[in-house]
Amino acid sequence: MKARIIKIISNQYTVLTEDKTRLLCVAMGKVRLQTTPFVGDLVEIERYGDKVGIEKILERKNVLVRPAIANVDQAIIVMSSKDPDFSTTLVDRLSFLIQIANIQPILCITKMDLVKQNDELYKIIDDYIKSGYTCLLCGKDSVDDELASVLCDKITVLTGQSGVGKSTLLNSLDPSFELRTQETSKALGRGKHTTRHTELHEVAGGWVADTPGFSSLDFTKTTPIECANSLFEFKPYIGKCKFRDCIHVNEPGCAIKEAVEKQEVSKIRYENYLQCLPLMKK
Ligand SMILES: Nc1nc2c(ncn2[C@@H]2O[C@H](COP(=O)(O)OP(=O)(O)OP(=O)(O)O)[C@@H](O)[C@H]2O)c(=O)[nH]1
Ligand SMILES: [Mg+2]
Ligand SMILES: [Zn+2]
Structure with missing residues (x-):
């Protein structure tokens, strides 16, 4: 049977089967020897009595290492108009790294409520749109209608510096999002043991990683x-x-x-x- 890994805590894997059932699995020894299973992986599973085992990891279309996620469909670059200030340097560096990883970049500009009507930022936004970017505009109490349809049926990584409004965005789409992430970090505890944990959360009919991607702007591995x-x-x-x-x-x-x-x-x-x-x- 085919399934998708949506959560990994140590060596416990939660998968979602094609008929949307969640199952707790173990990875069979031969699988772990080949490749480390990642969240986002499509896998083949098999029942062994009351246990379910991951038999095989299917071919990945791409893979991120930090955070560890496979088969990412898109990365949303979240950047605020102000507070922190909008920076094309930062947006473009993130976008380049995302594209080098063979992932589609999407731009989401938050805090548009802080921008005056004739602000220079609108020229920059036009430039991104003309270049072919999907550009979502959000502000206080106004989330771009397109965001939900962009997320639907896709595996998405959010990226962007601290304070730009990533959590606010996900919470406005789904108020239970923050609750769920808080519950998980509480259950895992902080500090002492560094547990390997990444999770895809269901938001707007799609899957969003709970850890921001591309936190280091490292170009040393590319030419x-x-x-x-x-x-x-x-x-x-x-x-x-x-x-x-x-x-x-x-x-x-x-x-x-x-x-x-x-x-x-x-x-x-x-x-x-x-x-x-x-x-x-x-
Ligand atoms: N005016 C305005 N403020 C916003 C908007 N979105 C978020 N904020 C504020 O910006 C601050 C940071 O928002 P967060 O959602 O915590 O930012 P984050 O990107 O999740 O930050 P990290 O978790 O540190 O990476 C909060 O005080 C929010 O209330 C917006 O659209 N307009
Ligand atoms: Mg946050
Ligand atoms: Zn040339």
């Missing part, structure tokens, strides 16, 4: 070529530069630079890409 090739805004131009190993900086005949000049690719994004280059592996 300029890998990064550029991963970005959906660059993809239409990849392979069209004069030099095959073009990293789109000073090379003549660079299709990306030309696209930036023609305003087909966002200048903000291109400049933030250039800023990240020195942080990468050669």
Whole structure:
């Protein structure tokens, strides 16, 4: 039988079967020897008397290590308009890392109630929308209608610095969310034992990870070529530069630079890409 791992505490795995039943499982020795099971994994399970065992981990479409989650459909970058201030540098760095991990980025801007009507921020938002981003706008007591449909049927990781309103957002969609996360941390206790715990919570018909993803902005494991090739805004131009190993900086005949000049690719994004280059592996 096929199932999805939605919670891991030490060596206890909670899975959700195709008919939506929750089962507590153990991982069979041969499985643990191959790959560590992650939350989000699709697995094959089998009954052994009164026990259920995870027999096999099915192929993953992607995997995050910190937090450990497999098969992530999308990452929502949560950024406040103010308090803390909106930063395209931070949004773009997160977005690049998300895309390098082969995950789709979505932008959610919170605290829009703190923004005046003709604020510069609206130009930046337009730039993201024109570039092809799904851009959700939320404020006090006004959550973007689209958020629920974006989450439905997907595995989502939220990311964004502390204080931007990630918890507020999930609670406004589902007031029981905070309660559930608090219960789990209480049951696990804090400090002493560092228990391996990650959980996917059902919110708006989808699954949301309880730990924020991409907390370290680490570019040391990627190369300029890998990064550029991963970005959906660059993809239409990849392979069209004069030099095959073009990293789109000073090379003549660079299709990306030309696209930036023609305003087909966002200048903000291109400049933030250039800023990240020195942080990468050669
Ligand atoms: N004005 C305004 N304040 C908000 C909004 N959303 C959240 N806040 C406030 O921002 C503060 C931080 O919100 P949280 O939801 O705790 O932020 P978080 O992203 O979960 O932060 P961490 O858990 O530390 O990562 C709280 O005081 C919220 O009341 C909003 O849309 N408008
Ligand atoms: Mg929070
Ligand atoms: Zn180029």
